[in-house]
Ligand SMILES: Nc1ncnc2c1ncn2[C@@H]1O[C@H](COP(=O)(O)OP(=O)(O)OP(=O)(O)O)[C@@H](O)[C@H]1O
C-alpha cells in the first residue's frame with residue numbers, strides 16, 4: 010500500500026465523507042419524523058391517514074432504495090418535480106427509513122400494556138398528557154434497539170447515493186479507481202471511512218440500549 | 229351532606245354478559261368500605277366504573293354530587309379526585325420513583341415541581357422507601373412498587389381511594405408491608421373502597437363489609453357481624469373457603 014497515494018486522496022475522501030454523513034443524518038432525522046407520525050396514525054387508527062400510512066410502509070419497505078432514488082431523481086422531473094441530487098438522496102433515505110422506523114415505533118407502542126394508559130387516566134391526565142408523558146416516551150425506550158439497528162442500516166444504504174451522481178464515498182472510490190487504478194488504496198480508504206462513520210453509532214447505540222432497558226418493564 | 233359517593237342503580241354489561249344489575253351503594257366521608265366476593269363477580273369492573281374507566285349502561289354515579297361519566301369532557305378533572313391503585317402497580321417504567329410520583333401533580337395539578345418533590349419525599353419516607361427515590365421501577369420488588377403506587381395516588385390528595393386487590397400479585401412475604409400502609413390510611417380517616425381477598429386485613433380495616441355475588445350485593449354489615457354471624461348461606465359458604473379445618 011502506498012501511503013503517498015492515501016495522503017493525496019485524503020482531501021477528496023474527507024469531502025465525500027462530510028457529504029455522505031450530512032445527507033445520511035438529514036435522511037435519518039426525516040425518517041424519525043415520518044416514522045413517529047406514521048406509527049401514531051396507525052396505532053390510534055386515525056381514519057384515512059392510517060390507511061395511507063400502511064400503504065406507504067408496505068410500498069417503501071418492499072422496494073430497494075436504489076429504485077426509489079431512480080424514481081425520485083429521474084422520474085419525478087418528468088412530471089415537473091425537480092430537486093437537487095442532495096435533496097433526492099436525503100428524501101429517498103428519509104422515506105425508506107420512515108417505513109422502517111414506523112414499524113419500530115408501532116411495535117414499541119403495541120408492547121405497552123393497556124393498564125399504562127389506564128393508570129395515566131386514573132391520575133387525571135387528559136389524552137394528550139397521557140400520550141406525551143407516558144405512551145410516547147415508553148414506546149421510545151422500547152424502540153431503541155430497533156431505532157439503532159435502523160440508523161446503522163440507513164447509514165450503510167448511503168452507499169447507493171452514487172447512482173444519482175452524488176459525490177459520496179462510494180462515488181469517490183469508484184471514480185479514483187477508474188482514473189488511477191490504485192484499487193487497494195482507494196478501497197482501503199472506503200472501508201476505513203465507513204468504519205469511522207458507523208463505529209461510533211454502534212458504540213453509542215449499545216450504550217443507549219443498555220440505558221433504555223432499565224426503563225422498560227422487565228422483571 | 230357527608231355522603232361523598234353515590235351509586236344509584238347501575239348496570240354494567242359487556243355485550244350480552246351482565247356483570248351486575250341495579251347496584252346501589254353510598255359511601256360516607258371517612259368511611260372504609262371493603263368489598264369481597266368470588267372471582268369474576270365483577271369487583272374490579274365495579275371499581276373501574278367508579279372512575280369511568282368503564283362505561284355503565286344504566287344508573288348514575290356521583291362524587292360530591294357531580295356525575296361521573298366516561299364521555300364527559302371534564303372527566304379527567306373528576307378523576308383527579310379519585311385515587312386508584314391497581315393489582316399490577318402499573319408504575320411508569322421510564323421514570324424514576326420520584327418522577328413517577330411527581331408526574332401527575334406537576335402535569336395535571338400544575339403544582340411547582342419543588343413543592344411536589346418535597347411532598348413526594350415525605351410520603352416516600354412514610355412508606356419506608358426514601359432510599360429508592362432515584363431507582364427505576366424494575367429495580368424494586370413487587371411490594372415496594374405497590375407502596376410507590378399508593379404514594380403516587382396519595383400525592384393527588386384524592387377525596388376517595390380505590391384499591392383493587394393490591395396484594396394479589398405479591399409474594400406472601402410482601403403482603404404485610406403493603407397492607408400495613410393501606411391499614412394506616414384507613415385508620416387516619418380517609419374515604420376508601422377496598423377490594424381484597426385478605427380476610428383478616430378486611431376485618432381490621434373495614435367500617436363496612438360488602439359481599440357481592442351473582443351481580444348484586446348479597447350481604448353487608450359491620451365487620452364483626454359480617455364475619456361472625458353471616459346471615460346468608462352464600463356468605464357463610466364463601467367465608468368457609470378461607471378457613472382451614474385440620475379435622476378433615
Ligand atoms: N373487557 C371485558 N370484556 C368482556 N368481559 C369482561 C371484561 N372485563 C371483565 N369481563 C367479565 O366481567 C366479569 C367480572 O370481571 P371482574 O374482573 O370485574 O371480576 P373480579 O370480581 O374482579 O374477579 P377477580 O376476583 O378474579 O379479580 C367476568 O366474568 C369477566 O370475564
Ligand SMILES: [Mg+2]
Nearest residue numbers: 271272273393
Ligand atoms: Mg379483579
